Amino acid sequence: MIIFDLACPHEHHFEGWFQSREEFDGQLAQGLIACPHCASLEIRRVPSAVHLSRPTEASPSPAAGQAVKSVPIDLRAGALAAFRQLTELLLANCEDVGSDFAEEARRIHYVEAPERSIRGEATAEEYEELLEEGIEVFRLARLKPGDLH
Numbered sequence: 001m002i003i004f005d006l007a008c009p010h011e012h013h014f015e016g017w018f019q020s021r022e023e024f025d026g027q028l029a030q031g032l033i034a035c036p037h038c039a040s041l042e043i044r045r046v047p048s049a050v051h052l053s054r055p056t057e058a059s060p061s062p063a064a065g066q067a068v069k070s071v072p073i074d075l076r077a078g079a080l081a082a083f084r085q086l087t088e089l090l091l092a093n094c095e096d097v098g099s100d101f102a103e104e105a106r107r108i109h110y111v112e113a114p115e116r117s118i119r120g121e122a123t124a125e126e127y128e129e130l131l132e133e134g135i136e137v138f139r140l141a142r143l144k145p146g147d148l149h
């Protein structure tokens with residue numbers, strides 16, 4: 001079985017299936033091959049359009065371009081993910097004492113409360129006072145889920 005790509009004078013393209021090249025020639029000579037679109041009998045063979053029009057599939061350049069462009073985005077997403085992970089780790093290992101933070105930090109510092117990591121809310125004033133007392137605290141930018149998107 002041979003498949004020929006055929007065309008009529010109106011540039012209608014279609015496929016013809018033949019047992020052999022001779023059968024195609026014979027049917028063509030007898031006017032047995034007609035264009036399925038306009039019934040023209042002036043049929044000619046054309047180079048296979050299917051096999052000649054595939055460069056887009058084989059060409060790697062568009063994909064390569066996309067990969068290069070996506071690198072900065074991936075890095076940014078990775079950094080954000082790492083930052084989020086670090087923050088979550090930090091927060092997960094700290095006891096949230098809320099607005100009692102300054103008081104609780106003092107109690108821990110003066111061994112009035114079990115030593116542990118805490119987090120909570122402190123005013124700028126409280127924060128300065130704690131530092132002045134030699135209590136190790138640090139400020140973490142308040143994170144909302146929306147901040148990281």
Ligand SMILES: [Zn+2]
Nearest residue numbers: 008012035038
């Ligand atoms: Zn036609």
